[in-house]
Amino acid sequence: MTAKAPLVAILDDEPEIRRMLQDALEEAGLRTLAYARATEFEAALNRVTPDVCLVDLGLPDRDGLALVHRLALESGAVIIIISGRAQVQDRVTGLELGADDYIIKPFDPAEVVARVRAHLRKGRSGTERVAQEARFEGWTALFDRYLLVNKDGAEVAFSHAEGEVLRLFLESPKRLISRAQMQESLGGAAGDSFDRAMDVRISRLRTKLGEDPKNPLLIKTIYGAGYIFLGDVVWA
Template sequence: MATARPLVLVLEDDADLAATLTRTFREHGFDAESLGLVRDLERRLTQVRPAICILDMNLPDGPSLDVIGRRLKADAIPAIAMSGVWTEVSDRVLGLEMGADDYLLKPVDPRELVARVRAVLRRSENAVVAEATVARFGGWTADFRAHRLIAPDATEVELSASEVRLLRALAARPRRVQTRESLMEGEDGTGAIAFDRSIDVRVSRLRAKLREDPRNPRIIKTIYGAGYMFAPSVDWSHDDGGGGES
């Protein structure tokens, strides 16, 4: 099954620029839609949850600052604001203070905007992961606070402290290859993983608790000559993983 592409909503009343930006985003692995009015964005946000919004600061039906401060910030949706070169510095500062994650002056280089979107999404993703206590993937739930795994059949398995750190490090970067060195150094930002034995042994034990077929693992895959990859997508949250004491 194909992985859903992150949705970018582009609020821009310049039709040519909007078309260029949406085309560029689609060429770089995103889904993208353009909207020309603030009220169109408001309506669309009741129907979809985008990964990020790109907002022209001045639209025919009013400024988009209110959307950033009232709607996107409340829903924790990242936003990048854009405006013309004549915009006052105070306006740019206000945009950031209202909750925009970045600010660009026009004319905008579409490739730079894509790079900035990716940077904002990485920061947003890392912040969510750093604060989360629960990860759900492939029918499993990992409750890191309680040091336990909950299987698809609702049975529970205890995790050691080192297994919690390893699983969290792997799940923090799904579908990305992580070297043994990076896992040992704790590059996911959750702190160093101090192993007194090899990463391979720890991965093997974790796979056993995840009921993996050692000849064909589906969750923690070995990328020969490179390291490991956490294959399923991950849903992070702050609850206790579905009941029980934590």
């Protein structure tokens, strides 16, 4: 049986942009669903599971950033913001809330297709490279369910973006990971926005792992060099 093409869900209240994105993505061999309102989009998520969500922030019926944050916590989809908000702080906030990428309007549809394909390739290679479950220091990371489970069975959800960082650490325990290596592995443009997004994701992972922010035991910052994950890791 032939595998289905990846599904891209588009949420934008501008009909021209929805049509333009659908045409470009379907021409590239991807399946699409498009929605004008957040309520329609959220209702559809009960029936379909997209691989990628393209989300506009300027929605008529919902705060776009709040929706991005919910998607990051509850779905396993890649989340790409498409917005006319071009300020650095807007991009940083979107990434902090769990988005995987941020594209500024106006854009070339070919760029969107290229970004979508890049994230899908990264996701497939990650799935093939390692198992979906890892155990470390009393914790179990379930990457297929986006959950951390402690030794007492309590569950803590993590976002797709946080999971990418956690996987990077668990794949290379007790080895220095530089900012440059993180940028090369996780993608995105190097610079202050990327660094700030990484700082926030790592801070949130530390919180979820019950780390003391002043003296973390698992994810150590090596100032001026990068990070080291100090736990023993066993992949299931």
